[in-house]
Amino acid sequence: MAANGNEACGFANGESSVSSNGCSKDFAKSQPVLVNGSAPEPSSHSNVLQPERFTFSPEPTIEDIRRMQAEFTDERDWNKFHQPRNLLLAMVGEVGEVSELFQWRGEVAEGLPDWSESEREQLAHELSDVLIYLVELAEKCRVDLPQAVIRKMALNRLKYPASKVHGSAKKLRALIKGCFSAAPITPGSSVKGPTANEGADLLFRKTVVP
Numbered sequence: 001m002a003a004n005g006n007e008a009c010g011f012a013n014g015e016s017s018v019s020s021n022g023c024s025k026d027f028a029k030s031q032p033v034l035v036n037g038s039a040p041e042p043s044s045h046s047n048v049l050q051p052e053r054f055t056f057s058p059e060p061t062i063e064d065i066r067r068m069q070a071e072f073t074d075e076r077d078w079n080k081f082h083q084p085r086n087l088l089l090a091m092v093g094e095v096g097e098v099s100e101l102f103q104w105r106g107e108v109a110e111g112l113p114d115w116s117e118s119e120r121e122q123l124a125h126e127l128s129d130v131l132i133y134l135v136e137l138a139e140k141c142r143v144d145l146p147q148a149v150i151r152k153m154a155l156n157r158l159k160y161p162a163s164k165v166h167g168s169a170k171k172l173r174a175l176i177k178g179c180f181s182a183a184p185i186t187p188g189s190s191v192k193g194p195t196a197n198e199g200a201d202l203l204f205r206k207t208v209v210p
């Protein structure tokens with residue numbers, strides 16, 4: 001694995017650039033930004049309408065959330081209940097509550113245009129519950145979540161180079177698979193090359209697994 005995020009992000013060959021928060025700088029720059037519901041700045045570069053991009057408030061940080069939840073549990077003497085497995089189950093339960101809000105509605109458009117204010121607030125509550133338990137689970141498992149996210153995003157960029165997968169939702173294995181067949185290595189030889197699955201596995205291990 002690359003020693004730092006820059007190497008893993010492909011800085012050396014200019015494949016992509018990653019800002020300190022793990023987001024592609026070029027991508028971020030090219031998007032009109034909708035800051036917490038405010039109107040996006042009109043683009044002066046083009047007449048083409050770009051989709052609005054929603055952004056979060058900068059605070060609280062993940063560390064702020066960890067600290068606030070730690071205070072909440074300390075004040076109630078609930079740490080004795082908040083072992084990793086219990087937190088995992090609590091988080092999955094909250095994911096179920098998020099799912100209930102989407103259940104039986106069919107496909108839901110980005111921005112939830114058909115949802116009432118109270119439904120949106122309910123969703124905000126349930127997503128927050130998931131995040132709160134996730135952050136506490138990471139804390140109790142000693143995973144430094146913000147840094148882990150940076151590392152994982154760097155690996156994702158390596159695994160799925162934009163130039164190779166642009167516009168395709170296929171998994172890496174499916175993309176690689178087409179390159180192999182168990183045909184003889186030389187015509188007439190009985191020695192066969194890797195099958196599609198073996199080839200995909202070889203390349204996957206070579207390129208992605210540290």
Ligand SMILES: Nc1ccn([C@H]2C[C@H](O)[C@@H](COP(=O)(O)OP(=O)(O)OP(=O)(O)O)O2)c(=O)n1
Pocket residue numbers: 073078081097126128129132133
């Ligand atoms: N033992 C507990 C219980 C609650 N919480 C906190 C974290 C969650 O953000 C929220 C979860 O509260 P509930 O279990 O009451 O779940 P809901 O708020 O979703 O309510 P309900 O399940 O009744 O819809 O409270 C916690 O840290 N530890």
